[in-house]
Amino acid sequence: MSSYHSAARLDEARRVAIFGGTHGNEMSGVMLVNLWVQNNTEVQRKGVEVQPFITNPKAVEKCTRYVDTDLNRAFTPENLSTLGGGDLPYEVRRAQEINRMFGPKGSPEAYDVIFDLHNTTSNMGCTLLLESSKDHFNLQMMNYIQKSIFPASCLVLLNEHPLLKYSTSRSVAKHPVGLEVGPQPQGVLRSNIFESMRDILKHALDFIELFNAGMEFPPCTVEVFRLSERIDYPRDDNGNIIAMVHPNLQDCDWEPLNPGDPMFQTFDGKTIHYQGSGTVYPTFINEAAYYEKQQAFATTRRESLVASAIRKA
Amino acid sequence: MELDEVVCFSRFSRVAICGGTHGNELSGVYLVREMQKAERKAKERGNDMEVITVLSNPRAVQRGLRYIDTDLNRCFTHAMLSGSNTNDAPYEIIRSRELNALLGPKGSRDAVDLVCDLHNTTANMGLCLISYSDSDWLCLHVFRHLQRQMPDVPTRFIHFNATNKESYSLDSVGKHGFALEAGPQPHGVMRSNIYTTMKMGVEHVLDWVCLFNSGFVFEGGSVDVYTVVRNIDYPRDRDTHNITAAVHPQLQDRDFCLLYPEDPLFLTLSGETLRYKGKEPLYPFFINECAYYEKGIAVSLARKRRVAIPAIRVQTEQEQQAKKDECTSEEEEE
Numbered sequence: 001m002s003s004y005h006s007a008a009r010l011d012e013a014r015r016v017a018i019f020g021g022t023h024g025n026e027m028s029g030v031m032l033v034n035l036w037v038q039n040n041t042e043v044q045r046k047g048v049e050v051q052p053f054i055t056n057p058k059a060v061e062k063c064t065r066y067v068d069t070d071l072n073r074a075f076t077p078e079n080l081s082t083l084g085g086g087d088l089p090y091e092v093r094r095a096q097e098i099n100r101m102f103g104p105k106g107s108p109e110a111y112d113v114i115f116d117l118h119n120t121t122s123n124m125g126c127t128l129l130l131e132s133s134k135d136h137f138n139l140q141m142m143n144y145i146q147k148s149i150f151p152a153s154c155l156v157l158l159n160e161h162p163l164l165k166y167s168t169s170r171s172v173a174k175h176p177v178g179l180e181v182g183p184q185p186q187g188v189l190r191s192n193i194f195e196s197m198r199d200i201l202k203h204a205l206d207f208i209e210l211f212n213a214g215m216e217f218p219p220c221t222v223e224v225f226r227l228s229e230r231i232d233y234p235r236d237d238n239g240n241i242i243a244m245v246h247p248n249l250q251d252c253d254w255e256p257l258n259p260g261d262p263m264f265q266t267f268d269g270k271t272i273h274y275q276g277s278g279t280v281y282p283t284f285i286n287e288a289a290y291y292e293k294q295q296a297f298a299t300t301r302r303e304s305l306v307a308s309a310i311r312k313a
Numbered sequence: 314m315e316l317d318e319v320v321c322f323s324r325f326s327r328v329a330i331c332g333g334t335h336g337n338e339l340s341g342v343y344l345v346r347e348m349q350k351a352e353r354k355a356k357e358r359g360n361d362m363e364v365i366t367v368l369s370n371p372r373a374v375q376r377g378l379r380y381i382d383t384d385l386n387r388c389f390t391h392a393m394l395s396g397s398n399t400n401d402a403p404y405e406i407i408r409s410r411e412l413n414a415l416l417g418p419k420g421s422r423d424a425v426d427l428v429c430d431l432h433n434t435t436a437n438m439g440l441c442l443i444s445y446s447d448s449d450w451l452c453l454h455v456f457r458h459l460q461r462q463m464p465d466v467p468t469r470f471i472h473f474n475a476t477n478k479e480s481y482s483l484d485s486v487g488k489h490g491f492a493l494e495a496g497p498q499p500h501g502v503m504r505s506n507i508y509t510t511m512k513m514g515v516e517h518v519l520d521w522v523c524l525f526n527s528g529f530v531f532e533g534g535s536v537d538v539y540t541v542v543r544n545i546d547y548p549r550d551r552d553t554h555n556i557t558a559a560v561h562p563q564l565q566d567r568d569f570c571l572l573y574p575e576d577p578l579f580l581t582l583s584g585e586t587l588r589y590k591g592k593e594p595l596y597p598f599f600i601n602e603c604a605y606y607e608k609g610i611a612v613s614l615a616r617k618r619r620v621a622i623p624a625i626r627v628q629t630e631q632e633q634q635a636k637k638d639e640c641t642s643e644e645e646e647e
Contacts, residue, residue: 035582045585121499185435185499187603191559244505266503267347288501
């Protein structure tokens, strides 16, 4: 039975960008984008213009997360519209430039899809980052990727939280897709992590090519992990950390954390337990860059989203 | 060396535990902080031994960086320590001179007896004691003690043979010294298991020193020592100097697993395997250490050998006095 009548008609995804080096010390994306800027054969697809792009070249050169401020938090409406030129922090100027090149954010001229490549010190494996539960194009793409790499897995993290959501570099596009692969230390290139990211992008671009060629994707259910809460380290009155992620929680991203389970361990060996009301799925456990953002890990809740059938308009 | 020979050393009166020499290697940073907090509650361990805890590079610690201007752990040669501070001197040079005044001066009678400098590595190295010497019996005995007290932690002794080059690291400021390196841990991250390993290691070092001071005779024996032979850099682009390959998945995380000629070393971005071309099987370590990309080191290679260590004990007061009298009479003769 054909679902022809119920398929949502969406615009072709003709203009696609691949961002690397949004954080200059997350090496998989830096290496992949540098490779594809030199030779883009691997990312070419029929009917798609693919632009690999280093978003934060100064941070990449210094092999640091950012120079003045986190680029991946800089794409706020205020930052994008503010004047000030040379006085502005480097990353704010960069955000404005990226918005000109790949946006403007929210307008019909914006790029169709932006993949933003990241690494994490957390044991998250391959994670796709989704910004809207209503983005059926992205949901279908993520479902396609998951089916293609099976039995390898790739989970979907949805950040739609009104307070915890932030203005990413990829948010300039109509369909922003974050790619987070770990564990990998900052400044380090691990071959297996690099190849995993490369493989996911290959399938993502295949999906876009098929969609643009007119293929219809039937309705599907996608399991997502919806971001719920940020949990900080226990700190003393001076703001110094007084406990570490508990050995039972360390590296257990995406595994259920139940009320009463060990969460932190103080320096003299005492256990601090999770006091939430129900089972959550922790992620970004012990991410290096989040110490300064007051986050030891984030909690998520499992949810099933239904993506409608989609087809090129 | 005679089987029943016991080598004597002066007692340890001052031991320094240093953390945060690299500001983003967090085990040492937090361990030193905790030890400083505990110090305010309880005093020394007895035996009249003073434990000095030092946060070596506080500015780098505050910013979560390895260093501000230059690597502090390369700033302890005599030349670098003896210059005068100019206005534009790198922060770490000024700091190395401060540390030398606090713990040294290097090479003098006033230097602390032992410097134990705490580090982390992104490489899968377990716990390593790193020293310039393979014949400092005190360090080798401390190492053997750590191995015996922590049988669940892979513990190894790494010897940097610096005969031609002068020692440049913080641990060279003390009369005896070594670095205690624990990994794998990403920089800027604190893993509880690595912290616990480091904490236990430091406790066992201090326990050993107290035992030594109390007159205990440590029997001789032998230990395995890994002596660094050479380093291998990443393949790099001729123009940009950027790396063009990653450590091969079959080598990644296999620190101290013997590397044979023709074993895979690197996997290029285009999928080609580059192999080890040396003639001699060697032991790899510091495999894919983040901070060594800029130093041109993808992996270090070492030879392993068994080193015999003599029995040792602390010099008694009479022996110390006899030695002093001997020195005085020598000076009088001159």
